[in-house]
Amino acid sequence: MRSLPEDPIIRELVAQARASILTRRTILSGAAAGSAALALAACSPLGSTKTLSPAKDHSATVKSLTWANWPLYLDQADDKSYPTLAAFEKQTGLKVKYDIAVEDNDTYYAKVKDQLALGQDIGADTVCLTDWMVSRWITLGYTQKLDHANIPNIKNLSASLKNPDFDPGRNHSVPWQSGFAGLCWNKEKLPGGLKQVSDLWAPELKGKVGALSEMRDTIGLIMLEQGVDISGKAWGDKEFTAAIDELRKHVDDGQIRNIKGNSYADDLKSGDTVAAIVWSGDVEGINADIGSDKFAFALPETGGTLWSDNFLIPIGSKEKANAEKLINYYYEPEVAATVAAYVNYITPVEGAKEAMAKIDKSLVDDQLIFPNEDTLKHAHLFRTLSAAEQNKYNSQFQGVLLGA
């Protein structure tokens, strides 16, 4: 720094000017430090390739666990309590927090993925997610390996679900419920019913058709009608794009009114839609809500999709053994039958059908809970997509939803 001039007034002025430069500089450097810290903070969750290790299990001392699940997915009494869960708590002395946190696979994943990537607790010791999302978690190492010794009832798991391609041997995931995506219609407005997906494109249904925002279900049904074997590895971009084009055509010309998740039930009830692609178990729920047998469900002749939601234990959970006890409990045939009688989805537990005979005989032959061979022939699993395919197809599908 140059020495200050002699004259005191000028000396004072120069000193002040320097001081102001200094403050400006301090501010700038402060901002730089701030943004550097920010960049560092933003860095960490990205691109980390280190392998995650499961959290230490505290189950022996902490007698509680949290279970994150979808809405309307567990038997519930009139007073809002969950009878089977209460029985489990009484039997084991564990305190279970049942958290209805999963609105759909993508949004739930978006909420917890940063903690998962760091191997931290996501506030749930077990979560039920759909096959393809479970597959993503397993690939990324976000799940803990299950100890089958703690889940002896896993022997009751239905044979067809024992070795899915994303988790052979079920070492990381166990099915909770399965279900179909198929067609639902308003019997008053459409006495003839629906037989196949193309019946939805009838001119008299213009603007009254709903579809699911779950890509694999809506596109799966359309692909099946176009003669594609959605379970096989043989199909690719060409087949998928053909189905997307079909969907886009009906969205653009106003045939399809809405494409959404669980809230499609409101549209059916209010009459905004008369026919829709829906999930099997929900139709009973809608009929129960309106107190009449107004809506019917069927698998299209060309086939519907079959999916499962699976228990998994996130990498950061400290109550793994407790969660395994819970899974084991829900694989008791009697418990599984009680849940199935309420939620109306397919139970993966062998022996539940026999147990159901004691609870409600009329449900034993319900094809939506205990499908027979004939029904299952019409239901297909959507093959596992690679991450690149998932990205590409999902953005095409979302493009149709957004009208772009």
Place this chain on the structure above:
Amino acid sequence: MAIAAFAGNATAVDATPRRRSWVALFLLLPGLLYLVLFFIVPLVSLIITSLESQGLDGSFAYGFVVSNYTDSVSTFATQIWRSFGFALIATVIALLFSYPLAYFIGVTARRWPLLQSFMLILVIAPFFISFLLRTLAWKTILSDNGPVVTALQGLSLMGPQGHITGEPIAVVFGLTYNFIPFMCLPLYTTLERLDLRYLEASSDLYASGWATFRKVTIPLSLPGIVSGTLLTFIPAAGDYVNASQDFLGGTSSTMIGNVIQSNFLVQQNYPAAAALSIVLMFVILVIVSVYVRRSGTEDLL
């Protein structure tokens, strides 16, 4: 003598605002920290995100990918134009609806304070109920089996397959309805202070009612018009609730807010979502500054 003069000067320098501003700066500190933490930091982070590159497996890496902007803007150009179009229509309708209302409450009803406060309560009361619930209620009212569609179909003003929800008209209606209080209240506060003697003077000078309105009332209430339209237009352009398919929208009425939501939460395409957010912010900033400058009310900001 000279020294004494300098000494005096030195104390004068001591007392400059800069010295005293340390206290002011200290008092400002919480506000500044808040601004840095909750505005500057997220903004920088958003800009960094918007330039990231995406790998095939869905992971992101730092980069300088300007095509995030060009790609997302060209893919969603319709939705961007539509958002500003919807927001503009909703703002104009809200203004046309709110001005007479605010005039009535603020000027005509001045003689009856009880009526004035009662009407103000009517304008504000809907705020006591959640905005989501009110929009859902409209969805039910406008649904195909609801009173509006049934009546219109009964009068043959609408075809048997016609519907309102999911169409642009429902979204514009929802936007207008939800933002009317934001338009009405600023208009009311300026009109409430309107000096009626100006209006008298204007008619004393043989101005017609229309001329008085145009040359006196409107210019005097301009600050209210400007702040009301800004308070309506800005949130309406970025709104994603009304146009969401769960509420009043459909695939043909998607707005930019829904595109951003879908990119952030469903597709997890963070760079595209961040780029679109920045574009939205920038366009609004430009529109607002041009608007404020042209209407000559810079002091407002």
